[in-house]
Amino acid sequence: MKKVIVVLSVMFFTVLTAYADDLVRNWHFEDEPNGTGWTLYGNQANYYNLADANYDNHEKICSLGWTSGTCIYQNTGIVTQPDTNYLMKVRVRNGDGKIDGLNLRMWAGNPPEMYSGEMFLYYGHPDYGPWQWEEFTMSLNSADYPNMVGNTLGVALYLVDYVDPWGQYGWLYIDYISLLPNKLAIVDQPDAIVVDEIGSTAQFRCGVASQSIVHYQWYKSTDAIADGGDTAIGTDSENLGFAVQASDIGKFVYCVVANEDFPAAPVTSRIVLLERERLLGHWTFDNTLNDASGNGFNGSWASPVYVSGISNQAIQTVRDIASTNRVEISNSSNAFNFYSSGLTVSAWIKTSEPNQMGIAGKESTTPWKGWEMYTRTNGTAAFGFKEGGVANGTTVVNDGQWHLITGTYDGAAKTAKLYVDGALDVTGTITGTPTGDANNVIIGGLGLLNNNPFGGMIDDVRIFTYPLSNKAVLDIYNDFIEPDKSLCLNEFDSRFDADGNCKIEMIDLAEFAKHWLSCGRHPVTACQ
Structure with missing residues (x-):
């Protein structure tokens, strides 16, 4: 698992990118924060690799300045739906015992309406390491915040340091931050598939975000319309794979998904085409x-x-x-x-x-x-x-x-x-x-x-x-023009294929030999 280490004195503010099947957004911090849509704000915002910190070389370190209010932030791009519960979940670890707690936030609207919750790290004293991983959650029901509905949702994680908010760095390791709705949402739609030949395997996928268990039913259709006449195929899985038969070509595939919180409100995926190369x-x-x-x-x-x-x-x-x-x-x-x-x-x-x-x-x-x-x-x-x-x-x-x-x-x-x-x-x-x-x-x-x-x-x-x-x-x-035009499949260096006919022969050797032992330096005395 890739991690990020954040160095702050007072505040750390964050948002996310799609990563896993069961999440609307799941940030695993594999890349530099501002390289994955994050914006760094504050003095001395830097980014380092952890190769010399006794961690896996792929892990990252994000060093942010100690000025109060330093943060990283981003808008998720998720449109807030009515009557939907959004669960924000984080897994973090105190790096050196100097961080007191976290402040999780979600907001939407213009001007923004905000909901926040403050949590304290259990493992937090500098003298009692090593510190353990801890999970925190916060949930928001859009029914309680009507001005958020229809607007894109922002998610934030603030780092809290009450002991010395202005004068010290604090280290926070972040495993992930995720955001899940209780109402099912498809976040990874199936794509059309073109197989190279009959008998090849077609692989479809439908990635879903949900707080509760999801059930999948795949269908095959002849008319690109999801209706009762379609054929159920596959298993209760986000993945569908089967060997393509001649009768499958030109058919359409889609998935109907429902979760256990709202079993009577299934969602149908994009209907996609199955074709072969032709x-x-x-x-x-x-x-x-x-x-x-x-x-x-x-x-x-x-x-x-x-x-x-x-x-x-x-x-x-x-x-x-x-x-x-x-x-x-x-x-x-x-x-x-x-x-x-x-x-x-x-x-x-x-x-x-x-x-x-x-x-x-x-x-x-x-x-x-x-x-x-x-x-x-x-x-x-x-x-x-x-x-x-x-x-x-x-x-x-x-x-x-x-x-x-x-x-x-x-x-x-x-x-x-x-x-x-x-x-x-x-x-x-x-x-x-x-x-x-x-x-x-x-x-x-x-x-x-x-x-x-x-x-x-x-x-x-x-x-x-x-x-x-x-x-x-x-x-x-x-097929239409005579004489045939030719294509050079082996693009030789022009220094060796002097006449450009896509083969090395005597005329090319003769051209090369013309310059044998000749000197191309200036001045001429440099050749002596």
Whole structure:
């Protein structure tokens, strides 16, 4: 167990971050306080490692100044619910006997309404060490503090020193500080799962905060709606794992949880998709909006316009915000919510427009969710997520020529890559985990509100449930363009691959030998 040691003379003030299944917030102080959302306040606030203090090297020491009022603080971000009891629990140990007690506090509102309780350490005299671990609790019922309801809850721990509040350091070891509600709350929602093949194991998890024992029931659904027709699966556990069968692909999974304090008030988790790595949708636009992948995700557009494309036909769209000249993919709102783990979107475009225009997207603005691929006002392309960031390209694609734009997202690596004409253009970092949105996939725009419609031609759009490799991206490009473009898999140092053909041969050796024993120093006398 990692610990923190806090050095104070008078006051120590703290708040927390999610850590364990059974807690809304559980602070174990693994990182520097201000590195986990804490704010240090007061003179001489420092942070040290305990490598030389006869403790595990991973433990930390936080040294705060001795001025009265020194503290660390943070708002939890938890919205206070009505008629809910919140239990604050801490486990601490007097480090040197100089700390007299603790003052625990919870507050919310503007101006804040505050509840506090003072407790005294049993093991506290400097002459009677070693001192033992002690646990303290304080509970707050929001029914007694109506002004707190609807506001984010803050939690504080003040260190109390009555003997010498101004002139001495005191050491307090903190094992954890936690905050639990009596009404159950899901704090770790299940995520969509994409398995690499049939027979692989799918693992789902539903983390819950509760003061009392929690019971879990997992379900499998065919329609992304939690109802009586769904199949119960798994055991009474926060974890669900099973070997995926072909019949499971495209199904949805969710968990219903209830605790023993409120058994008649169960809570349903997020409903998430179970998929496998595959081409989920493919639209060739060869005089049809139908899905060529065979999965049945056909497009709709009242008056499609077909023109000559990169291969056979393409669709022609006009950048007109007043009209809806775009393709909406039917029944894709839930079925395409797999992308938290990975995604590839590929489309051929041809345009001369200098505007931000949506090539394809699946997104919503309330709340702000989903993915998008579009051209930018500087003529380059971009791919990313409303929630977590975008990979902004560097290659101009609005030159009136056909270009293959491909975006991939790797959920494990948290990276989005943008390819232009089969070659990697840029890699971007995605923060957090993208979550599914409620809208259908749009081609020729970004959302159902017809924001940023595309002006130009679009052909051969493909959506995969996983991030394609650089080789697979290039293969799509080479399916349409001759001669084939090549990709260097072994990126040799340019000093050795002089002609840049991705292999070391005699011409490279000759180039290297030209400079044999030559001196590159200045002045020339330095070579003698």
